[in-house]
Amino acid sequence: MKPINKKITCFILVLAFLSLIFSSCELGQTEQKSKIYKIGAILSLTGGASFLGDPEKKTLEMLVEKVNLEGGVNGHPLKLIIMDSNSTSPATVAAFNKLVSEEKVLAIIGPSTSGTTIEILPLTMKHEIPLISCAASHKIVQHTYTKTPYPWVFKTAQSDSMAVEAMYSFMQSKGIKKIAVMNINSGYGYSGLKEIERLAPVYGIDIIGKEVYALQENDMKLPLTRIKALNPQAIINWSIGPSQIAVVQAWKELGMDKIKLFQSHGFGSLKNVQLAGGSAEGVYLPLGAVNVADVLPANHPQKQVTTQYAKEYNEKYQEPVSSFGGHAWDAFYLLVNALEKAGADRAKIRDEIENTKGFVGQGGIFNMSVVDHNGLDKTAFKMTVVKNNTWALAE
Numbered sequence: 001m002k003p004i005n006k007k008i009t010c011f012i013l014v015l016a017f018l019s020l021i022f023s024s025c026e027l028g029q030t031e032q033k034s035k036i037y038k039i040g041a042i043l044s045l046t047g048g049a050s051f052l053g054d055p056e057k058k059t060l061e062m063l064v065e066k067v068n069l070e071g072g073v074n075g076h077p078l079k080l081i082i083m084d085s086n087s088t089s090p091a092t093v094a095a096f097n098k099l100v101s102e103e104k105v106l107a108i109i110g111p112s113t114s115g116t117t118i119e120i121l122p123l124t125m126k127h128e129i130p131l132i133s134c135a136a137s138h139k140i141v142q143h144t145y146t147k148t149p150y151p152w153v154f155k156t157a158q159s160d161s162m163a164v165e166a167m168y169s170f171m172q173s174k175g176i177k178k179i180a181v182m183n184i185n186s187g188y189g190y191s192g193l194k195e196i197e198r199l200a201p202v203y204g205i206d207i208i209g210k211e212v213y214a215l216q217e218n219d220m221k222l223p224l225t226r227i228k229a230l231n232p233q234a235i236i237n238w239s240i241g242p243s244q245i246a247v248v249q250a251w252k253e254l255g256m257d258k259i260k261l262f263q264s265h266g267f268g269s270l271k272n273v274q275l276a277g278g279s280a281e282g283v284y285l286p287l288g289a290v291n292v293a294d295v296l297p298a299n300h301p302q303k304q305v306t307t308q309y310a311k312e313y314n315e316k317y318q319e320p321v322s323s324f325g326g327h328a329w330d331a332f333y334l335l336v337n338a339l340e341k342a343g344a345d346r347a348k349i350r351d352e353i354e355n356t357k358g359f360v361g362q363g364g365i366f367n368m369s370v371v372d373h374n375g376l377d378k379t380a381f382k383m384t385v386v387k388n389n390t391w392a393l394a395e
Helices: 002-033 050-069 089-102 114-119 121-127 160-173 187-199 221-230 242-253 270-275 289-295 303-317 323-342 346-354
Strands: 037-043 078-084 131-133 153-155 178-184 206-213 234-238 260-263 284-287 382-387 390-393
Touching: 037 050, 037 089, 037 323, 050 078, 050 303, 050 323, 078 089, 089 114, 089 121, 114 121, 114 187, 121 153, 131 323, 160 187, 160 234, 160 284, 160 382, 178 187, 178 221, 178 242, 187 206, 187 234, 206 221, 221 242, 234 242, 242 260, 242 270, 270 390, 284 289, 289 303, 289 323, 289 382, 289 390, 303 323, 323 346
Parallel strands: 037 078, 131 153, 178 206, 178 234, 234 260, 260 284
Antiparallel strands: 284 382, 382 390
């Protein structure tokens, strides 16, 4: 009996050993599968552009919660680390350095503004980390001298040049040829002004007056009075923040309704309409489909995603969506789609974002390439008008 007992004992030991090996493998696979994917965001939560960062933050937090409840990205939970840029360059640089050096995130969404994004372009290239900005300036993805994209930098907001083209096309259809321009004295304002001036002769537009003002300016009657004396057919105001509300209010108070007022897409939140207190009625601006989801035709390619986002956001925060939250939505899913294919590899994530084709987002249908890190064209905009204190498609 003893030899049999020895054989049984050996068999039991072998089974125990194999069980231990398989358990270890399964544990290792589980740990590997559940490894957290850390992503960063630099947003204007305070400062002059906080109205941008607020809906961006809310959108990202909502989407991370949704993805994690659905099992994460290929089983990997997402951890979102949001840093406040304070709407300033120094705070943005500090936030970037912390996310990269201390948190070691895989990619960064943001910043919210053009100026702060441009400030960290060299750092993004130095550290070779994918950055998806939520800001508008074409300079974010187009090198000043080479006119080619920065390899590690992408953006989701429609470019200022596209907004200008949408405005000018609409003006042409209405026989508008003489305009005046107002812009804020910031990176966003000057980038817009440059495109307004560059594209004017292409569309037969004559700029007969220009005014520049500061971000916190709250009395716009003087510059608008000077513009009124020039008798333009329309005014383009290119700004963000409280000053764009002041422009609308002064335009109305001075009885300038017959001179059409066009705002940039920086006006793309119904909160701005509400803050204007009825003065914004009749104001024109180019907006992405996200803002007008309810009036899009049923067969519009963005109808489903824009309607779903608006529903989820409204239910969670009891407020309407904006262009700015839409930019964050697009950045998030561009990144998630890349993570699904590339895993935790920054270089592969970058490659996947650059190879994005036919991505239906809030701001348009994105087709990225080696030469285009925005992936949109002027068809991403709908000319919109404020009607009854909400958005309506312009006719």
